[in-house]
């Protein structure tokens with residue numbers, strides 16, 4: 001967006017940016033609820049679609065930033081099972097945006113070592129989008145630098161139900177916590193150490209309910225389209241100051 005737009009964004013904020021301490025551990029998995037695209041647009045008297053378009057630019061920046069900070073796994077919540085309730089034209093705009101994002105931006109990520117995984121059931125998405133996603137997942141399968149999970153038509157409750165159905169099919173009648181974890185979309189990945197939500201809402205919105213049992217939460221008022229590499233660094237630095245006890249002393 002324009003400098004003018006950024007100026008307005010800045011007036012709404014009073015954040016202090018802090019740096020990563022390289023002597024301390026960084027999160028192995030960061031999950032982000034990318035929220036606030038609509039409000040970003042509304043503040044600028046623009047259609048919601050402009051907010052989503054700007055939000056897609058933020059996705060690009062944040063993937064690159066996560067890679068530069070050596071974060072092994074990044075999960076982005078892009079479309080929830082509840083987002084179908086939005087007007088059909090907004091839903092199809094989001095699909096088009098996703099298609100363009102994967103088609104235009106992803107090659108650069110693949111070349112840079114990013115591996116794509118989808119969390120969620122994309123079978124009801126437009127066929128050409130499904131093809132594009134599946135092609136990219138395959139093409140990036142051997143990459144090892146950053147595991148990028150995009151949550152698409154994702155709902156944590158649906159994921160947990162699916163896991164129980166898969167366990168039943170596998171004959172597991174007395175499941176352990178490890179069994180459940182093994183049947184989730186994130187089966188071979190560490191649970192998120194850090195969960196970030198932008199735009200100030202203090203809720204989880206059906207995201208990774210099982211996996212975030214002990215995640216550190218970081219909620220910022222910054223709207224997703226305004227979220228920068230410096231904001232991500234600040235979130236990581238806050239995480240580094242937290243004392244995680246996991247129920248102990």
Ligand code: IPE
Nearest residue numbers: 034035036037038039040078
């Ligand atoms: C997040 O921004 C993007 C999606 C959920 C797809 P929103 O569209 O939810 O933006 P707000 O919450 O209306 O500001």
Ligand code: IPE
Nearest residue numbers: 033034035077078079080205
């Ligand atoms: C959560 O944002 C879903 C995504 C970011 C994809 P929403 O904007 O849909 O969440 P609610 O409706 O405010 O809970």
Ligand code: MG
Nearest residue numbers: 035036037038
């Ligand atoms: Mg929202």
